[in-house]
Amino acid sequence: MTGSLAIAGIGIYPFGRHEDVSGLQMAVTAARAALADAGVSWPDIQFAVGGSDSAGRPDTMVSRLGLTGLPFTNVINGCATGGASLLTARDAIASGAHEIGLVVGFDKHPRGAFDPRPEDWGLGAWYGDLGLMLTTQYFGIKIQRYMHEHGITAASLARVAAKAFRNGERNPAAWRRKPLSEDDILASAMVADPLTQYMFCSPSAGAVALVVCHPDLAARFPAPPVYVRAVSMRSRRFGSFEVFSPSVPLTRGPSPSQEAARAAYAEAGIGPGEFGVVQVQDTESGAELMHLAECGLCEHGAQEELMRTGATEIGGPMPVNTDGGCIASGEPIGASGLRQVYETVLQLRGRAGDRQVEGARTGFTHVYGAPGISACAVLSR
Amino acid sequence: MPGDAGLPQPPATPPGPSGASAARAAGTLDVRGLPPVAENLFCWPDGRPRLIGSACRACATLAFPQQQSCPRCCGEDVEAVLLPAEGTLWSWTVQRFPPKSPPYAGAEAEFRPFAVGYVALDGGIAVQGRLTGAATPDGYRIGMPMRLVIEPFPRSDGTTVAAYAFAPGPAGSGGSLPGAPGETSAAS
Numbered sequence: 406m407t408g409s410l411a412i413a414g415i416g417i418y419p420f421g422r423h424e425d426v427s428g429l430q431m432a433v434t435a436a437r438a439a440l441a442d443a444g445v446s447w448p449d450i451q452f453a454v455g456g457s458d459s460a461g462r463p464d465t466m467v468s469r470l471g472l473t474g475l476p477f478t479n480v481i482n483g484c485a486t487g488g489a490s491l492l493t494a495r496d497a498i499a500s501g502a503h504e505i506g507l508v509v510g511f512d513k514h515p516r517g518a519f520d521p522r523p524e525d526w527g528l529g530a531w532y533g534d535l536g537l538m539l540t541t542q543y544f545g546i547k548i549q550r551y552m553h554e555h556g557i558t559a560a561s562l563a564r565v566a567a568k569a570f571r572n573g574e575r576n577p578a579a580w581r582r583k584p585l586s587e588d589d590i591l592a593s594a595m596v597a598d599p600l601t602q603y604m605f606c607s608p609s610a611g612a613v614a615l616v617v618c619h620p621d622l623a624a625r626f627p628a629p630p631v632y633v634r635a636v637s638m639r640s641r642r643f644g645s646f647e648v649f650s651p652s653v654p655l656t657r658g659p660s661p662s663q664e665a666a667r668a669a670y671a672e673a674g675i676g677p678g679e680f681g682v683v684q685v686q687d688t689e690s691g692a693e694l695m696h697l698a699e700c701g702l703c704e705h706g707a708q709e710e711l712m713r714t715g716a717t718e719i720g721g722p723m724p725v726n727t728d729g730g731c732i733a734s735g736e737p738i739g740a741s742g743l744r745q746v747y748e749t750v751l752q753l754r755g756r757a758g759d760r761q762v763e764g765a766r767t768g769f770t771h772v773y774g775a776p777g778i779s780a781c782a783v784l785s786r
Numbered sequence: 787m788p789g790d791a792g793l794p795q796p797p798a799t800p801p802g803p804s805g806a807s808a809a810r811a812a813g814t815l816d817v818r819g820l821p822p823v824a825e826n827l828f829c830w831p832d833g834r835p836r837l838i839g840s841a842c843r844a845c846a847t848l849a850f851p852q853q854q855s856c857p858r859c860c861g862e863d864v865e866a867v868l869l870p871a872e873g874t875l876w877s878w879t880v881q882r883f884p885p886k887s888p889p890y891a892g893a894e895a896e897f898r899p900f901a902v903g904y905v906a907l908d909g910g911i912a913v914q915g916r917l918t919g920a921a922t923p924d925g926y927r928i929g930m931p932m933r934l935v936i937e938p939f940p941r942s943d944g945t946t947v948a949a950y951a952f953a954p955g956p957a958g959s960g961g962s963l964p965g966a967p968g969e970t971s972a973a974s
Binding site for chain 1: 823824827839847848849850851857858876877878879880881882883885886888889890891892900902903904906910911912913914915916924928939941947949
């Protein structure tokens with residue numbers, strides 16, 4: 406089985422802070438790298454899908470890549486933008502409309518926490534006035550409850566971040582590449598109890614591009630093909646606890662991550678226990694732990710043991726966020742989900758260098774974003 | 787939405803006695819003269835603050851703030867209700883840094899870390915709000931009894947508005963109950 410989409414080329418503009426380079430220029434650089442990797446040129450590309458939250462309109466890239474007249478769709482779905490872009494491209498190819506396309510994501514954010522406007526999220530101005538419009542609060546509140554219910558400790562939160570920085574050290578495209586001890590992480594400034602500064606990712610800049618094609622064409626390109634066996638996306642259902650919610654029902658329902666993951670496993674015929682490498686949204690340490698369970702990759706509460714035994718390290722039975730994740734890479738919103746796909750392709754090609762997971766043949770990616778959306782993908786060689 | 791007591795009650799209302807604390811009474815004396823941070827968030831039936839939510843007439847699901855449709859059954863037959871003024875803390879965190887402004891409208895010179903949490907109310911809903919009244923910003927615990935209070939909120943533009951928050955307190959230490967016999971408040 407090959408799924409309905411293949412990845413023929415990948416390119417990245419390293420994540421970090423790049424004062425003198427526009428987000429659009431990063432995207433063009435990543436796109437040219439992906440085209441070169443696939444051995445094709447821009448006029449070969451039949452359609453494009455691009456995502457950016459705050460660095461400009463993706464379709465304006467045509468002025469720099471070339472005015473070929475192709476259809477170029479802009480996608481914006483918060484931190485799940487990359488997943489939504491991949492889904493859009495998959496559908497374009499699966500429909501038979503196109504055979505080869507470009508998926509690109511980029512962003513460039515100011516320093517500090519995001520500052521969304523309540524009005525853009527269907528909320529009254531009072532919500533922002535009172536200081537409730539912060540994603541950092543949501544993550545603190547969610548993990549605080551989760552620790553209470555499932556016996557997760559702050560030591561596990563620190564272990565997630567320490568792993569991220571260790572993996573980031575081995576990734577030339579990561580931003581934060583200096584290892585930090587668990588003690589340093591726990592002792593850093595408290596941001597949103599129980600989460601400290603070094604447990605959080607920061608908004609950053611960067612770009613990722615993928616040349617995608619129909620699976621039947623995959624063998625024509627120089628790099629070993631990687632197949633997208635499934636892509637899924639879900640918004641929230643009644644009963645999930647989501648960011649930017651002035652109230653939540655006490656009746657618990659499935660989270661969008663849970664539902665998107667289940668759908669991806671069903672479509673791919675590959676599921677938990679079968680992935681050589683896993684990337685999940687780690688906006689902060691707690692999110693990585695909670696998303697592993699929501700995606701069915703471990704039981705609720707089992708994360709404490711997974712972290713204590715190093716199960717999610719490169720070399721462990723289920724390596725997670727092998728490129729350092731959002732914590733070490735920062736989060737350029739439009740590019741973040743595609744970064745996970747880029748890393749998975751590198752791993753499945755066997756070209757991840759110092760951080761290569763030996764023998765990885767299958768991968769899983771998961772993004773989560775406001776206002777409660779998730780997109781997942783299953784990839785294989 | 788008038789700020790009167792004529793609203794229907796939610797499907798479930800908390801049992802127990804009620805009595806105004808001196809601190810709350812003192813606060814409400816000041817705060818009732820202030821403009822609210824937004825219309826239709828809270829009102830003062832019987833002189834005691836209550837949040838205004840909405841309830842689905844078909845499935846009784848509550849929402850806050852009030853909305854025109856039901857998030858559970860998708861029906862559009864909803865009515866405004868007063869939410870219970872007491873509950874327990876579902877979860878919380880502390881806002882340690884000054885939020886970016888906009889959207890934050892708090893007076894910068896006044897910024898001190900503040901707690902934020904969700905308080906679980908009878909009727910199956912948890913409402914998000916600022917937490918107040920503990921000795922320190924991290925002086926809250928999941929499961930502790932909380933009650934609705936209205937506080938002055940100084941804004942960066944120099945004005946002060948009235949905003950809702952939740953404060954620790956055993957059920958009955960300051961929340962309001964509909965129709966509680968003999969209920970009189972120093973603030974009314």
